[in-house]
Amino acid sequence: MRWLLVWIIVLATTAGNVLQSVGMRHHGEIHDFRPGALGRVAAALVRSRYIIASVVAMAISFFAFMALVSIAELSFAVPATAITYIFETILAKYMLKEQVSAKRWAGVLLVAAGVGLLTV
Amino acid sequence: MSTTSPRIKTRVFTAIVVATNVLGNSCLSRGMQSVGELVSLSPVPYIRALFNPWVAVGTSLLIVWLLSTMALLSWADLSYVLPVTSMAYVLVALVGRFVLHEVVSWAHWAGIILIMTGVSLVGSTNPNTAGKRHEELST
Numbered sequence: 001m002r003w004l005l006v007w008i009i010v011l012a013t014t015a016g017n018v019l020q021s022v023g024m025r026h027h028g029e030i031h032d033f034r035p036g037a038l039g040r041v042a043a044a045l046v047r048s049r050y051i052i053a054s055v056v057a058m059a060i061s062f063f064a065f066m067a068l069v070s071i072a073e074l075s076f077a078v079p080a081t082a083i084t085y086i087f088e089t090i091l092a093k094y095m096l097k098e099q100v101s102a103k104r105w106a107g108v109l110l111v112a113a114g115v116g117l118l119t120v
Numbered sequence: 121m122s123t124t125s126p127r128i129k130t131r132v133f134t135a136i137v138v139a140t141n142v143l144g145n146s147c148l149s150r151g152m153q154s155v156g157e158l159v160s161l162s163p164v165p166y167i168r169a170l171f172n173p174w175v176a177v178g179t180s181l182l183i184v185w186l187l188s189t190m191a192l193l194s195w196a197d198l199s200y201v202l203p204v205t206s207m208a209y210v211l212v213a214l215v216g217r218f219v220l221h222e223v224v225s226w227a228h229w230a231g232i233i234l235i236m237t238g239v240s241l242v243g244s245t246n247p248n249t250a251g252k253r254h255e256e257l258s259t
Contacts, residue, residue, distance in 0.1 A: 017198060017202070018198065020189070020190060020193055021193050021197075021198040024190055024191075024193040024194040025193070025194070025250065027194060028194065029194050029195040030191050030194045030195070045190070051190075058186065062182070063166055066148070066152060066166060066169070067160075069148065069149050069152050070152045070153075070155065070156065070157050071157055074145065074146075074149040074212075078145070078209065078212070079209070084202075085202060085203065085206075088198060088199070088202055089199045089202070091198075092197065092198040092199035093199065096197075096198055096199075096250055097250055098197045098198065098199045098200075098249050098250045099249035099250075100199050101245060103241055103242075103244070103245055104199060104200070104203075104241070104242050104245045106238075106241055107203050107237075107238040107239065107240075107241030107242035107243075107245075108199065108202075108203045108238065108242065109238070110234045110235070110237050110238030110241065111203045111206045111234070111235050111238035111239065111242070112238075113231075113234050113238075114206075114209070114230075114231040114232065114233070114234030114235035114236075114237075114238060115206065115209055115231065115235060116231070117227050117228065117230050117231030117234065118209060118213065118227075118228055118231040118232075
């Protein structure tokens with residue numbers, strides 16, 4: 001049961017983050033942090049289909065995570081979902097057209113390995 | 121804030137994302153332990169769990185985490201934001217060691233060092249390499 005929840009979390013988180021990134025880049029950089037301007041940002045984002053889809057994916061991930069931490073330790077739950085780093089970096093390179101340099105790949109792999117070690 | 125340099129803005133938002141993630145997950149975990157086992161397809165037990173004060177505070181912090189991550193992603197790469205915000209794991213381990221006086225094994229210390237090295241490597245790369253290409257992609 002715990003590994004089924006881990007896979008639901010991994011797939012939903014990956015989909016959620018990639019859609020969130022597409023939606024936010026499509027919106028454009030947020031420059032103005034005054035309340036009125038942030039209200040206009042929120043109004044634009046709730047109508048974005050990428051953001052709506054990402055929120056649905058994040059909600060699935062969040063409730064699956066809530067279920068997981070109710071049957072497993074947080075020290076199991078958090079590191080077990082570390083595989084998302086690899087999936088998301090691959091999707092960032094090929095779908096989001098980000099330039100993932102050798103330095104960035106090395107950093108991502110070190111982070112994923114480090115998070116994996118926290119499960120031992 | 122609109123006149124701040126992009127590097128400072130990226131650092132400030134990274135710090136907010138990391139802090140709300142650590143505090144939010146800690147509160148949520150603490151609350152869920154008193155709520156008890158929760159594996160259900162019905163939304164009712166989840167909604168009831170939200171009335172636990174720790175779960176409520178944790179959920180509020182995680183909403184701030186979600187919004188600050190979204191702001192950061194409006195100018196920074198996903199492949200930059202994800203590894204850099206994993207400093208959260210290091211903080212969780214250090215809080216466990218120095219605040220809760222948990223025993224941290226050699227494997228955990230090795231993991232902490234690997235994550236910190238990875239974060240500093242990714243942190244030294246340009247946060248924004250995709251730029252305008254997203255506009256073509258998402259229309």
